Amino acid sequence: KAGVTQTPRYLIKTRGQQVTLSCSPISGHRSVSWYQQTPGQGLQFLFEYFSETQRNKGNFPGRFSGRQFSNSRSEMNVSTLELGDSALYLCASSWGQGDGETQYFGPGTRLLVL
Amino acid sequence: GENVGLHLPTLSVQEGDNSIINCAYSNSASDYFIWYKQESGKGPQFIIDIRSNMDKRQGQRVTVLLNKTVKHLSLQIAATQPGDSAVYFCAENNAGGTSYGKLTFGQGTILTVHP
Numbered sequence: 001k002a003g004v005t006q007t008p009r010y011l012i013k014t015r016g017q018q019v020t021l022s023c024s025p026i027s028g029h030r031s032v033s034w035y036q037q038t039p040g041q042g043l044q045f046l047f048e049y050f051s052e053t054q055r056n057k058g059n060f061p062g063r064f065s066g067r068q069f070s071n072s073r074s075e076m077n078v079s080t081l082e083l084g085d086s087a088l089y090l091c092a093s094s095w096g097q098g099d100g101e102t103q104y105f106g107p108g109t110r111l112l113v114l
Numbered sequence: 115g116e117n118v119g120l121h122l123p124t125l126s127v128q129e130g131d132n133s134i135i136n137c138a139y140s141n142s143a144s145d146y147f148i149w150y151k152q153e154s155g156k157g158p159q160f161i162i163d164i165r166s167n168m169d170k171r172q173g174q175r176v177t178v179l180l181n182k183t184v185k186h187l188s189l190q191i192a193a194t195q196p197g198d199s200a201v202y203f204c205a206e207n208n209a210g211g212t213s214y215g216k217l218t219f220g221q222g223t224i225l226t227v228h229p
Contacts, residue, residue, distance in 0.1 A: 048215030105157035
């Protein structure tokens with residue numbers, strides 16, 4: 001069974017631009033969570049989607065948004081990019097049947113904002 | 115790496131030694147815990163998990179211990195190998211609440227295994 005895939009793997013943008021990242025979960029998984037990983041803050045939860053609905057959200061500004069499609073694939077969008085948005089963005093998938101489920105991570109998208 | 119700025123704890127061991135990585139978690143309501151391994155340039159990889167109704171769980175070469183009284187989690191790796199060198203994270207989830215899909219991660223520990 002294929003793992004979680006993320007595209008693109010690397011991205012360079014300039015301040016003020018926007019970016020869209022994509023995540024395809026493990027087949028059958030209906031929950032997709034997004035995390036930001038930086039040297040200063042470590043791994044931080046952005047949001048979680050299940051059945052095309054955002055079910056939980058972390059403490060990030062409204063510039064960070066996401067969505068999920070009927071096939072469980074998910075995208076996250078960051079608008080008006082800032083230098084501090086440079087990070088590794090990770091998505092993770094799980095069955096979504098309840099809490100306490102193992103989340104399986106993709107390789108991440110490394111975003112550099114110049 | 116992704117965690118250099120955090121001044122992560124480090125553990126350096128010789129190949130064949132046993133390793134113990136510790137983690138203090140923050141939420142007394144958390145009832146599901148996971149250990150992940152992250153190698154350079156990769157996403158976190160699941161190692162082992164444990165629920166709060168257990169205090170010990172064993173996998174292949176790994177054991178997780180949970181002490182809810184002091185909110186402490188540890189990962190023991192037996193016969194550590196150079197391929198075990200990575201950053202190890204503990205993560206917690208409040209399965210009984212509304213924290214769907216939300217894992218709260220520890221800062222991580224850098225494990226270096228010398229041949």
